[in-house]
Amino acid sequence: MFFPILFALADAKADREIAKRLKNREQDALGQLYDRYGRLVYSIIFRIVKNSAVAEDLVQETFLRVWNRVQGFDEEKGALGPWVLTVARNRAIDYLRSIDGRMSQSMYELSGNESPEMFGNLEKDMLNSDRARVLHEAFKKLNENQKTVIELAYFEGLSQTEMAEKMNQPLGTVKTWVRTALQALRNELGEALTA
Amino acid sequence: MMCEELKEMYELYAMGVSGDPERNEIAAHLARGCDACTHGVKLALQTVSFLGSIAPMVDPPARLRARVLAIAASQPKSNRFWNWQQAWMAAAAALTLLSLGLWNQLIGIDRSLDEARQQILAMTESQEKDRATIQRARGALSFLNQPETRLVTSSGSTIELPPKARVFVNRRSGVLLMAGNLPKLGPGKIYEMWLIPKGGAPVPAGLFQPDETGTAMHIRPGEMDVAATAAVAISVEPESGSTAPTTTPILVMGL
Ligand SMILES: [Zn+2]
Numbered sequence: 001m002f003f004p005i006l007f008a009l010a011d012a013k014a015d016r017e018i019a020k021r022l023k024n025r026e027q028d029a030l031g032q033l034y035d036r037y038g039r040l041v042y043s044i045i046f047r048i049v050k051n052s053a054v055a056e057d058l059v060q061e062t063f064l065r066v067w068n069r070v071q072g073f074d075e076e077k078g079a080l081g082p083w084v085l086t087v088a089r090n091r092a093i094d095y096l097r098s099i100d101g102r103m104s105q106s107m108y109e110l111s112g113n114e115s116p117e118m119f120g121n122l123e124k125d126m127l128n129s130d131r132a133r134v135l136h137e138a139f140k141k142l143n144e145n146q147k148t149v150i151e152l153a154y155f156e157g158l159s160q161t162e163m164a165e166k167m168n169q170p171l172g173t174v175k176t177w178v179r180t181a182l183q184a185l186r187n188e189l190g191e192a193l194t195a
Numbered sequence: 196m197m198c199e200e201l202k203e204m205y206e207l208y209a210m211g212v213s214g215d216p217e218r219n220e221i222a223a224h225l226a227r228g229c230d231a232c233t234h235g236v237k238l239a240l241q242t243v244s245f246l247g248s249i250a251p252m253v254d255p256p257a258r259l260r261a262r263v264l265a266i267a268a269s270q271p272k273s274n275r276f277w278n279w280q281q282a283w284m285a286a287a288a289a290l291t292l293l294s295l296g297l298w299n300q301l302i303g304i305d306r307s308l309d310e311a312r313q314q315i316l317a318m319t320e321s322q323e324k325d326r327a328t329i330q331r332a333r334g335a336l337s338f339l340n341q342p343e344t345r346l347v348t349s350s351g352s353t354i355e356l357p358p359k360a361r362v363f364v365n366r367r368s369g370v371l372l373m374a375g376n377l378p379k380l381g382p383g384k385i386y387e388m389w390l391i392p393k394g395g396a397p398v399p400a401g402l403f404q405p406d407e408t409g410t411a412m413h414i415r416p417g418e419m420d421v422a423a424t425a426a427v428a429i430s431v432e433p434e435s436g437s438t439a440p441t442t443t444p445i446l447v448m449g450l
Contacts, residue, residue, distance in 0.1 A: 038263065118237055
């Protein structure tokens with residue numbers, strides 16, 4: 001199976017170059033950014049909103065936001081791909097929440113989590129492309145319930161309480177699935193999060 | 196709470212789905228520059244971003260690239276104030292929520308949506324709040340545009356719904372009113388909109404008739420002093436209009 005994400009993340013040098021040129025307001029840098037991440041961004045958003053016209057709009061908003069905020073991005077130590085993907089996912093979740101009336105929570109919570117500063121200055125002992133591959137493999141190893149809760153969190157933006165309602169399961173059970181799923185993903189990444 | 200107790204929640208926090216009290220706790224740690232939590236959340240944000248690779252890959256339409264590039268092309272003219280096209284779009288969709296009798300107008304709305312897309316492009320950071328409204332509008336539109344969506348009417352039985360209205364104000368472009376469930380008026384009567392200044396008498400802001408479903412959109416174009424305006428009101432008047440309200444307003448919307 002071919003993972004475009006790996007391809008896109010593999011070339012950290014190209015990302016640095018693109019980020020630098022975006023900060024210089026070079027228009028074709030935006031084209032390059034789109035060529036690297038556009039398909040992924042579209043796929044993630046489409047998976048969330050399940051509507052191609054809406055997805056197109058949100059892709060545009062994603063790149064608009066990146067373009068508008070790139071001055072705060074550290075091209076030397078920043079992780080451009082993860083930032084772009086986060087902005088994309090958040091646009092789509094914001095959209096979902098806005099149409100079912102969960103707006104107030106998301107506006108506050110998601111926007112703080114996508115400032116470019118949060119994607120900078122992070123020492124890593126693994127390349128992003130390796131981490132993405134490991135994570136993808138680790139996800140496939142989860143059991144069905146664990147996969148479901150991770151998908152509900154990531155693609156639907158549901159809290160554990162909301163998941164429990166949707167899955168018609170006790171909250172404690174859902175919390176266990178979430179905790180063990182995240183633990184498994186972390187373990188596979190070899191990062192026990194002991195900062 | 197200690198960082199140690201929070202670290203299992205970093206990924207959920209990164210996805211914006213953590214519950215209280217952990218969410219507030221983590222936010223507080225980040226706000227005071229806690230190294231452990233900042234590092235943990237940064238790492239979690241990256242980890243979580245890779246979950247995007249679970250999504251089945253779908254090819255975007257080829258035109259999307261050009262739309263994205265248009266962002267950069269349109270940028271120097273940024274900071275445009277949000278305009279009535281967006282307001283109309285939001286208004287149009289919100290109106291459908293007030294009254295679902297607008298099915299036939301949707302084709303027209305959809306067309307203006309295309310034009311509005313180009314305007315959305317030009318929006319900058321300060322305008323993102325407005326975008327939330329537009330997103331909601333788009334949600335309603337996409338709902339209405341789905342072929343399986345059906346208009347349900349209560350045939351035979353009439354339900355009296357109270358009049359509702361929303362008002363958009365813009366210091367450069369004026370006032371946009373959207374109203375629903377307006378009672379049908381007798382012959383020779385019309386609705387009149389009023390701007391009520393703080394500590395002043397109501398100023399006429401135009402006449403309008405709702406459609407058969409009781410919905411109406413009305414604009415009073417031109418500049419307005421938003422800060423000096425206390426409210427927007429609607430009253431029933433003789434069809435030639437009045438210079439001061441002659442009946443008690445049926446709706447008053449404070450600004
Ligand atoms: Zn901490």
